[in-house]
Amino acid sequence: MKEINLLAECAGASRIGISAHARPDGDAVGSCMALYGYLKKLLPEAEVSVFLERPADVFLNMEHIDEIDSAFENRRPFDIFFALDTVKERLGEAEKYFDLARKTINIDHHISNRTGCGDVNVVIPEASSTAEVLFGLMDEELLDTDIAKALYIGIIHDSGVFQYSCTSPRTLEAAARLIRFDFNFPKLIEETFYQKTYLQNQILGRALMESIRFMNGRCIVSCVGRKMMEFYGVQPVDLDGIVNHLRSIKGVDCAIFMYETGVLEYKVSMRSNECVDVSKVAMFFGGGGHVRAAGCTMSGTFHDVVNNLSLHIEKQLEQMKEQ
Numbered sequence: 180m181k182e183i184n185l186l187a188e189c190a191g192a193s194r195i196g197i198s199a200h201a202r203p204d205g206d207a208v209g210s211c212m213a214l215y216g217y218l219k220k221l222l223p224e225a226e227v228s229v230f231l232e233r234p235a236d237v238f239l240n241m242e243h244i245d246e247i248d249s250a251f252e253n254r255r256p257f258d259i260f261f262a263l264d265t266v267k268e269r270l271g272e273a274e275k276y277f278d279l280a281r282k283t284i285n286i287d288h289h290i291s292n293r294t295g296c297g298d299v300n301v302v303i304p305e306a307s308s309t310a311e312v313l314f315g316l317m318d319e320e321l322l323d324t325d326i327a328k329a330l331y332i333g334i335i336h337d338s339g340v341f342q343y344s345c346t347s348p349r350t351l352e353a354a355a356r357l358i359r360f361d362f363n364f365p366k367l368i369e370e371t372f373y374q375k376t377y378l379q380n381q382i383l384g385r386a387l388m389e390s391i392r393f394m395n396g397r398c399i400v401s402c403v404g405r406k407m408m409e410f411y412g413v414q415p416v417d418l419d420g421i422v423n424h425l426r427s428i429k430g431v432d433c434a435i436f437m438y439e440t441g442v443l444e445y446k447v448s449m450r451s452n453e454c455v456d457v458s459k460v461a462m463f464f465g466g467g468g469h470v471r472a473a474g475c476t477m478s479g480t481f482h483d484v485v486n487n488l489s490l491h492i493e494k495q496l497e498q499m500k501e502q
Contacts, residue, residue: 195258208244235419344470403436432454
């Protein structure tokens with residue numbers, strides 16, 4: 180792991196900004212709040228700010244979550260700006276702060292961002308999560324319960340509670356050291372990862388019921404349109420996890436879930452087993468992610484999107500058959 184000294188990198192900075200990708204997931208939120216708490220503790224004289232779209236309700240009990248700026252109205256440039264769990268192009272409204280900052284630091288674990296996008300870059304594709312990378316950069320003796328909980332949330336969400344292939348001995352070691360801070364980690368897992376609202380389960384059921392298998396059943400796709408989202412009264416954040424349920428179906432090597440974000444525009448999420456590298460598929464269409472979990476935004480009709488993705492998925496499946 181590339182090592183940097185967070186305190187040394189922030190030396191002399193009076194204004195520090197932190198952000199992650201649009202539509203923040205557990206790793207993005209956990210990483211931002213952990214770094215926020217850590218820097219506030221180490222640099223009490225500095226002004227530290229976090230910019231994120233409003234996190235999902237399951238994260239609202241996290242310490243300092245109400246201090247997140249979701250209005251993006253800051254006008255003054257930062258001395259240092261951290262981009263966590265993303266490339267700068269996915270920072271959304273926070274990208275303007277990244278561009279104007281005197282110094283930028285990119286901390287990530289996505290293989291599609293291997294070179295990084297900041298003046299200082301720590302990108303570890305082998306890590307389960309950005310939270311795991313951050314844990315390796317922090318002085319464990321300076322952590323507290325709130326920072327540990329935020330890091331743990333990041334790790335469990337991007338590792339699928341340690342069941343995804345990105346989980347390594349280092350991941351489990353980090354988690355073991357974090358739960359020494361004596362927080363209720365089973366409750367944290369249940370409330371932030373597994374627990375779903377009634378509406379979330381309704382839309383999940385609808386997505387599963389209307390899913391379509393193709394390529395001799397090796398691939399599956401499901402799509403939620405804007406009218407369906409309006410009918411159930413759900414937001415994009417309520418669709419998290421649907422793609423994982425599709426992938427868990429026996430015989431499926433690659434799962435695609437998409438939802439409509441605009442006229443002829445879809446947000447696409449993909450999950451796979453060892454037969455398909457979905458990061459390569461996503462990168463071809465301007466997205467990115469991990470080997471087994473990736474996503475992108477695509478334009479066209481539902482059938483256009485599926486056909487375009489299928490060409491790349493099928494090519495990998497054929498190559499696997501030839502080996």
